[in-house]
Amino acid sequence: MKILVCISNVPDTTSKITFTDNNTALNTTGIQYIINPYDEIALARAVELAGNGQGTITVIHVGEAAADPTIRKALAIGADDAVRVDARPRDAWFVANQIASYAKTQDFDLILTGRESIDFNGSLVQGYIAELLNIPSISIAKKLDINDMSATVEREIEGGKEVVQVPLPVVVGTAEGVAEPKIPNMRGIMSARSKPLEIIAAVDVPALSQITHYDTPPPRGNVKLVDKDDIAQLVELLHSEAKVI
Amino acid sequence: MAILVYIENTAGAFKKSGYEAVSYAKAIGDLTGQPVHALSIGKVDPVSLQHIGRYGVSKVVEVNTEQLHQFVNQAYAAVIAEVAKNIQATTIVLSNSFSGKGLAPRVAVKLDAALADGAITLPTIKGDTWEIKKSAFSGKAIATQELTAPVKVIALTPNTMEATEAQTTVEIETFQPSVSATDLSTIIKDIVQATDKIPLPEANIVVSAGRGLKGPENWRMIEELADVLGAATACSKPVSDAGWRPHEEHVGQTGLAVSPNLYIAIGISGAIQHLAGVSSSKTIVVINNDPEAPFFKVADYGIVGDAFDIVPKLIDAFKAYKNH
Numbered sequence A: 001m002k003i004l005v006c007i008s009n010v011p012d013t014t015s016k017i018t019f020t021d022n023n024t025a026l027n028t029t030g031i032q033y034i035i036n037p038y039d040e041i042a043l044a045r046a047v048e049l050a051g052n053g054q055g056t057i058t059v060i061h062v063g064e065a066a067a068d069p070t071i072r073k074a075l076a077i078g079a080d081d082a083v084r085v086d087a088r089p090r091d092a093w094f095v096a097n098q099i100a101s102y103a104k105t106q107d108f109d110l111i112l113t114g115r116e117s118i119d120f121n122g123s124l125v126q127g128y129i130a131e132l133l134n135i136p137s138i139s140i141a142k143k144l145d146i147n148d149m150s151a152t153v154e155r156e157i158e159g160g161k162e163v164v165q166v167p168l169p170v171v172v173g174t175a176e177g178v179a180e181p182k183i184p185n186m187r188g189i190m191s192a193r194s195k196p197l198e199i200i201a202a203v204d205v206p207a208l209s210q211i212t213h214y215d216t217p218p219p220r221g222n223v224k225l226v227d228k229d230d231i232a233q234l235v236e237l238l239h240s241e242a243k244v245i
Numbered sequence B: 001m002a003i004l005v006y007i008e009n010t011a012g013a014f015k016k017s018g019y020e021a022v023s024y025a026k027a028i029g030d031l032t033g034q035p036v037h038a039l040s041i042g043k044v045d046p047v048s049l050q051h052i053g054r055y056g057v058s059k060v061v062e063v064n065t066e067q068l069h070q071f072v073n074q075a076y077a078a079v080i081a082e083v084a085k086n087i088q089a090t091t092i093v094l095s096n097s098f099s100g101k102g103l104a105p106r107v108a109v110k111l112d113a114a115l116a117d118g119a120i121t122l123p124t125i126k127g128d129t130w131e132i133k134k135s136a137f138s139g140k141a142i143a144t145q146e147l148t149a150p151v152k153v154i155a156l157t158p159n160t161m162e163a164t165e166a167q168t169t170v171e172i173e174t175f176q177p178s179v180s181a182t183d184l185s186t187i188i189k190d191i192v193q194a195t196d197k198i199p200l201p202e203a204n205i206v207v208s209a210g211r212g213l214k215g216p217e218n219w220r221m222i223e224e225l226a227d228v229l230g231a232a233t234a235c236s237k238p239v240s241d242a243g244w245r246p247h248e249e250h251v252g253q254t255g256l257a258v259s260p261n262l263y264i265a266i267g268i269s270g271a272i273q274h275l276a277g278v279s280s281s282k283t284i285v286v287i288n289n290d291p292e293a294p295f296f297k298v299a300d301y302g303i304v305g306d307a308f309d310i311v312p313k314l315i316d317a318f319k320a321y322k323n324h
């Protein structure tokens, strides 16, 4: 089984987010980049599924050389080789086109992404890739098993879950529950250095949309404290001031 | 040119987020002067179909083919794109729900459209260029996205636009789509729906609790408070990691992002990763025995005190309010 895991490089969850150039670009000063947490889950499941020589794992990242440490970490966790499409990841549409165009030259049985990247929270890349390749996709997978060229996936739906079976190849967006993220061990870190990292050029993708600027959400006013012995006051405030009950 | 809005259903009834999408599409229709068509796919009861008229949309396309009674994103996307082409829609609106996330990019590819995912505002229309805002960096920023392609797909974040009523009569047209076998390769084996509960992403009020509650046995009062308020329950990540509550309830950066009218956080410290999933709530109430808990910095109302003392009193106070 050939597995492709899509890795996105995102600001660490505790990063303070500010903007530069008149609020048109993220201020990357002091920001620590990490593997998107959901992609770690995808990678961990791929390592389990490909275990005992049952498959190979390629990781792909669309981005600039600054992301190479993130890619090496993915190799240390257990991917066999890596591909970096050398371009600024403009948006999900651009990224998905790069990944789909690479995937067309290979025969992947399973393409894994995270359910969403924690920077733009789009959940778009996987649907785009699947449609560009004309194959099925399942978003927000909570469990993923592979048997005889078909995937059984538990997917989250509003107020419940759904179990679906789908033939390979398929694109699956993984969420919590699919696997526990793996921490690279010493052997992994050593071997990652010599694993192949291929750098390929980007294909042209016409822009259909773009982000023009950012705002920081308006700060909330100071908290109004209600005395713990006067709970009725809170109910009154929620009713007549906040108007939410 | 026209606007097409796809309305999601569960078990034969349209979702609240679906009606929000209808109302949003109607508002775009008012801005652009274009007619709005609503699309229903699957088996939906006739009363619900008529109900669409309440939100000002009179033209309804109903696709009720047996093969499409269960949601398969590939097939549904094909149907949406086919209907959009038929009515020459240049704007397609759907919900940014769990299913909608799987649909929107596929529909956009089929129609060479620009996609505004997670829209939280109506578009600002500057000729062919539309500007729409969305939340980014897990609620730490709001991004303005400019859609330049002639065809636009907009996935509306649930709970951001209220469905406004504008009664009209509904004309239903049944449509037989041409769905291919490849689009239907996904088979639904089982659906487990907690029907008696309010789905967290759609809830107007969310009662959420954290490690301050000490153990799973103490959630009875949280559920009771939620019951009184007609709220959904949620929790912090360590709580679901410990198995005190199901994973579906976990909100935050690695869980669900919610934006209810009212979020009540009980015994939750307010870590940045937790706030990422809840900071776009309209009103936040925090109950915590530590006056220094970071959550108070982003709260609208707070009570400093012991949850075990306050929650029962809160239940009584809300009950009194309801009976009033």
Ligand SMILES: Cc1cc2nc3c(=O)[nH]c(=O)nc-3n(C[C@H](O)[C@H](O)[C@H](O)COP(=O)(O)OP(=O)(O)OC[C@H]3O[C@@H](n4cnc5c(N)ncnc54)[C@H](O)[C@@H]3O)c2cc1C
Residues within 6 Å of the ligand: A013, A037, B209, B210, B211, B212, B213, B235, B236, B237, B238, B239, B250, B251, B252, B253, B254, B255, B266, B267, B268, B269, B270, B271, B272, B273, B274, B277, B287, B288, B289, B290, B293, B305, B306, B307, B308
């Ligand atoms: C990559 C990453 C992703 C993460 N994603 C998420 C996420 O999606 N969601 C999430 O929630 N967390 C997430 N976390 C974890 C997060 O950092 C916090 O650890 C977590 O939110 C803390 O949960 P808590 O507030 O329930 O527990 P604690 O931090 O232990 O807080 C408990 C609170 O309860 C209060 N308390 C104690 N007793 C009482 C009482 N009797 N009455 C009232 N108050 C009381 C305490 O004062 C304290 O403020 C993530 C962390 C990382 C590193």
Ligand SMILES: Nc1ncnc2c1ncn2[C@@H]1O[C@H](COP(=O)(O)O)[C@@H](O)[C@H]1O
Residues within 6 Å of the ligand: A005, A006, A007, A008, A009, A036, A038, A039, A060, A061, A062, A063, A089, A092, A095, A112, A113, A114, A115, A116, A117, A118, A120, A121, A122, A123, A124, A125, A126
């Ligand atoms: N620049 C990128 N390179 C490779 N994969 C990516 C990139 N950006 C996003 N992805 C993948 O797409 C998933 C969803 O991202 P998004 O659609 O941006 O929320 C991520 O979890 C990754 O698996």
